[in-house]
Amino acid sequence: MDAELLELQRQFEFAQQAKSSIRLSDRNVVELVQKLQELHIIDFDLLHTVSGKEYITPEQLRHEMAAEINKSGRVSLIDLADVTGVDLYHVEKQAQQVVSENPGLMLIQGEIISESYWDNVAEEINERLQECSQIALAELATQLNVGSEFVASMLEARLGTLVKGRLEGGQLYTPAYVARVSAMVRGAARGITVPTNLSVLWGTLQQLLHEMDGASGVAVESSFFQSIFNGLVKEGEVLGSLRAGVHWTPTVFATAQKECVDSFFSQNSFISYDTLNKLGISQPVQFLLSRYPEGLPMITAFAHPSLIEMLDSAVEDAIERVAGKGDG
Incomplete structure (x- = not known):
């Protein structure tokens, strides 16, 4: 039995090593594969390579695509088609499945890119941000060949972890620079004692930063100042009221307004609308009625009922005196 097995083994090895005198042409192979597919002997999909000399299954194509993606983390579909030797149409079709099966991959503008x-x-x-304090998203988008919106979303997901900075108005800033600008905004805002258009203030701060930092200074957008200011207002670090986003009235001014009006009105029982206009109160009647609902608005002034009563009494007395003299 062992001898027979050894003989069979020898014959098998001989058959393997023997050169066949019959060779199939590429066309014969293609026709053979097509026939096997028609007979359902090959019951799976096969893709032609561009050269037409090889077949590849979709599964193998996806495997080779994934291998290329793992090498660099970012590869274009055109490059994948060149590397795999498969038509771009098939690569694009399989790319959808490769990305859908791997949550760590994304397909963007004809490229497959990994989260890593x-x-x-x-x-x-x-690293670059910590060196220069600020980077424009538009600049990054150009370098990375993607849209600014995508760069923003990518950075937002990594702020506080991989990226130590703050994203504001299309710019990326370091925490140290944000703290510096915040201190400037806080100091400037607290120094305001009269109604102010914040756009003018931001322009002044921009000029100040430019003078302090020189040509190498960071360009700061007004929206960055405004965002910091809004945060300070929300946190109660600066007090006042904001109208139309840029018209700021500090609490100290509003308080002084009210104290001035209250003092004059309590002493005189009336106040003219012109006086309120000079104090910066644009709607004097509404302002006075909100503070003295019992008051009486007239054409040019606002009066307390007691003043009206006093005037009525004076008029009645005068009428009585005149009437008394007439009777005498």
């Missing part, structure tokens, strides 16, 4: 790639990019951006 963006993590590495974020770390590089952070």
Whole structure:
């Protein structure tokens, strides 16, 4: 029995090593594969390579695509088609499945990019940010060949972790720079004692920063100042009221207004609308009625009922005196 097995083995090895005198042409192979598919002997999909000399299954194509993506983290579909030797149409079709099966991948503008790639990019951006204090998103978008909106969303997901900074108005700033500008905004806002258009204030701060930092200084948008200011107002660090987003009336001014009006009105029982206009109160009647609902608005002034009563009494006395003299 062992001898027979050894003989069979020898014959098998000989058959394997023997060169066949019959060779199939590429066309014969294609026709053979097509026939096997028609007979359902090959019951799975096969894709032609661009050269027409090889077949590849969709599964193998996806495997090779994934391998290329793992190498660099970012690869275009055109490059994948070149590497795999498969028509771009098939690569695009399989790319959808590759991305859908892997939550760590995304398809953007004809490229497959991994989350790990963006993590590495974020770390590089952070290193650069700490050196120069500020980076424009438009600049990053150009360098990375993606849209600014995508760069913003990518960075927002990594702020506080891989990226130590603050994203505001299309710019990325370091925490140290944000703290510096916040201190400037806080100091300037607390120094305001009269109604002010904040746009003018932001222009002044921009000029101040430029003078302090020189040509190498960071360009700060007005929206950044405004965002910091809004945060200070919300936190109660600066007090006042904001109208139309830029018209700021500090509490100290509003308090002084009210005290001035109260003092004059309590002493005289009336006050003219012109006086309120000079104090910066644009709607004097509404302002006075809100503070003295019992008051009486007239054409040019606002009076307390007691003044009207006093005037009525004086008029009646005068009428009586005149009437008394007439009777005498």
